[in-house]
Amino acid sequence: MEDIEFASIRLNGEIKPISDKGYSKNPIADYDADGDMEFMVKFSRKEISRLLEKGDDVPVTITGQMKSSKALFGETRVTVK
Numbered sequence: 822m823e824d825i826e827f828a829s830i831r832l833n834g835e836i837k838p839i840s841d842k843g844y845s846k847n848p849i850a851d852y853d854a855d856g857d858m859e860f861m862v863k864f865s866r867k868e869i870s871r872l873l874e875k876g877d878d879v880p881v882t883i884t885g886q887m888k889s890s891k892a893l894f895g896e897t898r899v900t901v902k
C-alpha cells in the first residue's frame with residue numbers, strides 16, 4: 822500500500838486535517854476487514870461549518886497526494902444542519 826502525504830490533504834480544497842498526534846497515526850486499522858488498512862483524518866467542525874452551506878446534498882471533496890506524488894481524490898455528499 823502506498824502512503825498518503827498527510828500534509829497534502831484538503832477538504833474542499835481549503836481545510837487542512839487536524840494534525841494532533843492522536844489523529845494522524847495512520848494507517849489505523851482494517852476496520853472493514855477487506856485486507857486494506859484504513860487511513861483516518863479529522864477536520865475541525867468549526868472550520869467545516871464556516872465553509873459549507875446548510876443543505877441535504879452538500880458536496881464534499883477530499884484531495885491530496887500519495888508519497889509517490891500520485892494524486893488522490895474522493896468525493897461524497899453530506900447533510901449540513
Ligand SMILES: [Ca+2]
Pocket residue numbers: 850851852853854855856857858859
Ligand atoms: Ca479496509
